Amino acid sequence: MQFISPTTLKELADFLSADFDGNPDHVISGINEIHMVQPGDITFVDHPKYYKKALGSEADTIIINSKVEKPEGKALIFSDDPFTDYVKIVKRYRPFVPANKMISSEACIGEGTIIQPGVFIGNNVIIGKNCLIHANVTIYDHSIIGDNVIIHSNTVIGADAFYFQRKPSGYSKMESCGRVIIEDNVEIGACCTIDKGVSGDTVVGNGTKLDNHIQIGHDTVIGKNCLFASAVVVAGVTKIEDDVVLWGQVAVQKDIIIKKGAIVLATSAVDKTLEGNRVYFGVPAIEARRKWRELAALRQLPELIQQL
Amino acid sequence: MQFISPTTLKELADFLSADFDGNPDHVISGINEIHMVQPGDITFVDHPKYYKKALGSEADTIIINSKVEKPEGKALIFSDDPFTDYVKIVKRYRPFVPANKMISSEACIGEGTIIQPGVFIGNNVIIGKNCLIHANVTIYDHSIIGDNVIIHSNTVIGADAFYFQRKPSGYSKMESCGRVIIEDNVEIGACCTIDKGVSGDTVVGNGTKLDNHIQIGHDTVIGKNCLFASAVVVAGVTKIEDDVVLWGQVAVQKDIIIKKGAIVLATSAVDKTLEGNRVYFGVPAIEARRKWRELAALRQLPELIQQL
Amino acid sequence: MQFISPTTLKELADFLSADFDGNPDHVISGINEIHMVQPGDITFVDHPKYYKKALGSEADTIIINSKVEKPEGKALIFSDDPFTDYVKIVKRYRPFVPANKMISSEACIGEGTIIQPGVFIGNNVIIGKNCLIHANVTIYDHSIIGDNVIIHSNTVIGADAFYFQRKPSGYSKMESCGRVIIEDNVEIGACCTIDKGVSGDTVVGNGTKLDNHIQIGHDTVIGKNCLFASAVVVAGVTKIEDDVVLWGQVAVQKDIIIKKGAIVLATSAVDKTLEGNRVYFGVPAIEARRKWRELAALRQLPELIQQL
Known part of the structure; x- marks a missing residue:
């Protein structure tokens, strides 16, 4: 809250x-x-x-x-x-307070942290020790970043939740007042976006590494030591437990759980809760071995239909 | 023109x-x-x-x-x-005129509009009233933005059309001289790109809401009160009518129409004109019910082939 | 090296x-x-x-x-x-040397090149003649850019390789000391990311054109006159030969080769080396004609299963 x-x-x-x-x-x-x-x-x-x-x-x-x-x-x-x-x-x-300089005087930045040029740091942001924030990163108000965090250029931390209510006249915006929390030892690639929570927190857990072009929706909680390859898209209010690996361009639905140690192969789409310590593939993602059997069968299908 | x-x-x-x-x-x-x-x-x-x-x-x-x-x-x-x-x-x-400051003196910005630090606003840009342009957004020359528009950080409005002619020696670039027009009450997420028209206008209609990492190609026209989830990619010269919903990572082909009220489920690829008020899924996208039947049949195929 | x-x-x-x-x-x-x-x-x-x-x-x-x-x-x-x-x-x-201004005095910029406002150019960067670098682009240390190159806004050149070694305590980062080399006459869209090599070079060849939201992984080498549509994701250590066309949202696996003149249709995923001068489609990508036959067969499958 x-x-x-x-x-x-x-x-x-x-x-x-x-x-x-x-x-x-x-x-x-x-x-x-x-x-x-x-x-x-x-x-x-x-x-x-x-x-x-x-x-x-x-x-x-x-x-x-x-x-x-x-x-x-x-x-x-x-x-x-x-x-x-x-x-x-x-x-x-929680009114929006416009900024008049790149690094708010209301921000708190730890010892040994390097802020490269062109970085915007909003009001009430807290950044820990020995971080490296590369050029042209944007960090919205109220974000909290731990120690030893690396954020690559043009990434955006803490933009608004994508949450609208449809009314007869059009969409009405939910104002989000939550935060982003990046724990210690996280690395975030370039051109990523991690949205703030609606009223709670979006969390990236200790030691997790994100490649470029990754989207993390509002109120999603990511565990420790996860690895996401580039262009992974995770919707809001989802839980990803520790040691999960998502390969390139994987899409994850809102409001589900990916359990500890699950691996999802590239370009898969996860639309329901996945058990841990297994390998998944496909749109929608199922156990990879099963999907490969389906694809092998599909390769035979044109000839099969001709025979029948 | x-x-x-x-x-x-x-x-x-x-x-x-x-x-x-x-x-x-x-x-x-x-x-x-x-x-x-x-x-x-x-x-x-x-x-x-x-x-x-x-x-x-x-x-x-x-x-x-x-x-x-x-x-x-x-x-x-x-x-x-x-x-x-x-x-x-x-x-x-329409020669390119280099800029020498972040906000061109040739730009016109309405009353009540907040421009956060690090925003670039090019020549002849017009921005309406009560907008909020977040840090490190880039708005190219000649873009037109209405009232009550929110644009999140590191988004790029009005980059060149991706349009080349192959010649024996390599690709020759079409210089684009069109514009981007963002109508009133639009919200655009972080790290989005909306390209200018080649000679006409790329338009995002009144009340439409775009999530993060969205690409809108040159000369594409999007209607009113559409909702696009993150990582949607729309190619050039396409028409998307009012009240269309595109879920995450949907890809839309150039030069087609998605009609009023159509809904396209996540990770689908739209390669032809779609009728309105229906739900689509798949690569290529077809009516979702039909695609689900196909996927259910595919799940049975490995066993079926073994039996035959 | x-x-x-x-x-x-x-x-x-x-x-x-x-x-x-x-x-x-x-x-x-x-x-x-x-x-x-x-x-x-x-x-x-x-x-x-x-x-x-x-x-x-x-x-x-x-x-x-x-x-x-x-x-x-x-x-x-x-x-x-x-x-x-x-x-x-x-x-x-190769220690990281923090920057204290937007354009390093250790950078070398050629005659006729236009650098728009908000661009970060790191130490030891070399940029050739008659380039146009749009607002809010980030170019990391040691990158080399040829003549007549256009880079659109909020693109990031030379971020670190995504390369970690899993240890019992978590991921350990490989420090990358390689470079990005952009050859002459290349155009790169908005919000792209091209990572530096681990110890070698990531290369984009002469005349190649990249649309928006493109990711090129570390040590990948792209030939001359290639054309990549938006949201293409290429993993690391991959070779893409001359005249290759990748349409929107194509994903390419690491450590493979796409040979001269190959065309990969939108939303495909390339997971193995592809021969040149052919058209591919699907996840995983196979010859497009073959994939279309499979999809046609799949459309008939629900009725076929009902009959059997």
Whole structure:
């Protein structure tokens, strides 16, 4: 979750000009999307399908578009458009602050770290010790980078989550207030993009190495000592455990898990959770041996059809 | 078309040291490639297969490599190498003007627009109101950007069309003089590239949202409220109508149409015009249901072949 | 190979605190990976499988993790971890030198070349005549660029090879000391990455044209007058001969050859050496006609299975 200065239910409801149900002095101390909520958080829900999940979650303040019964110990804010009201809160507590120089005076950079020319470092960025940030890299506000990290040129850390809600008039943008966390000993190639979390964190684990042109979506968590070859694309909210190897141009679907030690061969597309310590191939990716058998069979198919 | 200051047939023919057929005072007011020509334009044709199309087009001045009969009301310029002579004209009327600072004094930027550090904005660029251009974005000369547009870091707007003519000695470059037009309420992710038109415009329509690592080729026109996930690659001269959704890593061929409301699933390759309001999948992309049946059948094939 | 100031066997062994076998005054004048070694070079070998290759190679100094018999005329340095000791030598003789301005005073730029704003040019870079380097391009140290070269915005030339050795504790980085060489008349699109060689050179041949979002891995050598459409990904140590055409999103495996005049259709994946002057398609790529027959057969398969 992203902390905010503690605010009462009444203050927030007044800010949104909304009705509420709960103790007016009930305190909200964090903003969070439903997938990541913790006690103290405010979240939103706008579809009856997810009411039960939201009302039963750890979040103790929920913006909701129905006058449901308030669960014990929670607070509700009633809204015709919870998505838009949630975004209003994010914008109030995490406003975008324009930069006027390449390296923000609000950034904190560790000893021994080399920042090459043309690098942009936003507000509240923390970079550890003995890193090497190559020319023309961009690091958005609130990103956190560990020690001994190398980032190659023209890579972008912490751009907004790609998350929109379709309304009749067009797409409405979810303002993301999460962060990117790059742990120690990570190397990131050139022209990569690692998006910030919507309200949580996108994480690249200790010792993981990324080649060039890699995309990591919002709220994706990558384990330790993974190896991704160039042009790998990982969607949002996915978990990649330790020691996973993804070869070139592999695409990974959102909201799945690739378990420890799995290897996915080049140009495969992963559309569901994969067990660890096996080799996968294909679109969609299945065990490589099985896919090779299919491809061998396909090679025989034209002649087979002619015979039949 | 790209307007030029009106020039007579005789002046242009003299500039090219070429013979001509037509009224020496006939006026040329625009440069255009054959696909987009309008009255007043000069264009070129160098293959007998396209003579009829060029001579019958709206262009009223044609550079041609054969002493054909002049159609009524047109003017002809004769050239051994119409491609090269056309490029000479583009270079004369749209010369590249080197920049000496990050934001050209010839650029026009609307009220409320935030330009982050490290952004390059070329000559004659127009940017509307309340835009947010993130650090290290590059916007080439003559690009036009509407209101409320967000462009994420290290994206490149308006690089040259990828258009070469093979000659015995190697590739000869078509100089592009077109533009990129980004309409209102568009969001473009990080590390994207949107190339300028050869002589017309590459357009991204109102409310369309592009994720990271997206490539849009020259003269491609994208409608309103489209959604492209990361690493989508669209070739040149293609039309994508409103409300189209392209999921991650989809590749789209040049010179086709994807009609209103079509959805193309991740990693598909679109090689022909697609009807609207349907879901497609595969390489090449066909209706998704059909492709899934094929994949299910393929899974059975190894056993089937063993039985036969 | 990358030249170093001549150093004796004894000096290097002392630097590594290692035992050696050979004339203490034996001279080392170059650093090289086993694939590219020449007389005068030092290289390393750490797996018995490759001992014979290394000891029989042109390299006359070998760092090795076994007390093998010294071949005539060679010198050996004994090390428990030849990889790490080799990297120590690279770091000593080719240390990374941080830059303090966008264009290094150690760079050499030819007459008539235009460098747009925001371009980073590292130490010891050589750029020829009449080039156009667009805004926000990054060119790492030691890159060499010929005449009449165009490089579009936000492209990165010369980032490190993606080359790691897995150790129990995680990945250990090979420090690359090679170069990128871009020959005359090359055009490179926006957001491309061309990595430097590990100890040799990554080469893009005369007249070759690359579209946007292209990745060229370390030590890959591309011939003359090739044409690569956008999002092509070529792994390391691969050879692409003259006049090869790779269409959009093609992926090419490491350590193979694509021979003169071959054409690979969009979204294919090349996993083995391809003969020249033919057209290929598919994942993995085979002759296009054959792949089309397979796809036609696959379309009939669901009905065929129903009948059987």
